[in-house]
Amino acid sequence: MAAGFGYTAKLSIGDRLAALLRLRVAQINPCSYCLILHTRIAVEVGIGAAMVAHLAELAAEHDVLRFRSTRTGVLRSADTLRARALR
Template sequence: MDDVHYLTTRFDPELAGVSDIFAQLAAAVGYTATLSIDRRLAQLLRLRVAQLNPCSYCLILHTRATADVGVSAAEIAHLPSWRESTMFSEQEQAALAYTEALTVFDQQGVAAAHERMTELFDERGIAEIAAVVINMNLWTRWKLAQGATPVTGLS
């Protein structure tokens, strides 16, 4: 995967003038940020958003980042079918349901998922999880809009 490079096929993202704002948000809740929630959990949620949207750039980046925090290859491969799994903790399952409800925006689903989250996380944890998910949705959609296309074999 180290030989993957990206071509921007639609527009130069710097032209919109929002790159600094996006970078500040990423510093606060992106994959290198320090949060009170577990790094494994945060990274699973980022990868799930990338799968749902589906952003090639983000899928490659966050598959690597998820492995880097100790998530096994089997768990990464199994993430899309987390509902039929015993590989993920009760907290991870609740947060994944919340992630999916926020990403596809199902109003009733968000309410039900939030209710379950209040049983397993404190208010700060829920806020951080929501921020991680919203940030990932922003980035996946930004990369999709600009046409960040992976290619191999470039020098």
């Protein structure tokens, strides 16, 4: 779908982790379209509804400590990159 908009980036991480990263960025950016799109994709790649809901709770709390270390690092990186972009 993203290729239709000229988005061609290839990530060297797994599809599930990439979906979590993109969903987190969509939660940081207040864009309803992105949030709906990346939530749907996360479910399509096998991330359960409970994990998606949990991530939404974490976004509200800014608490990523319950995720495994790899996911935590990726999610924190997304937060850091977004914060730097806003400077």
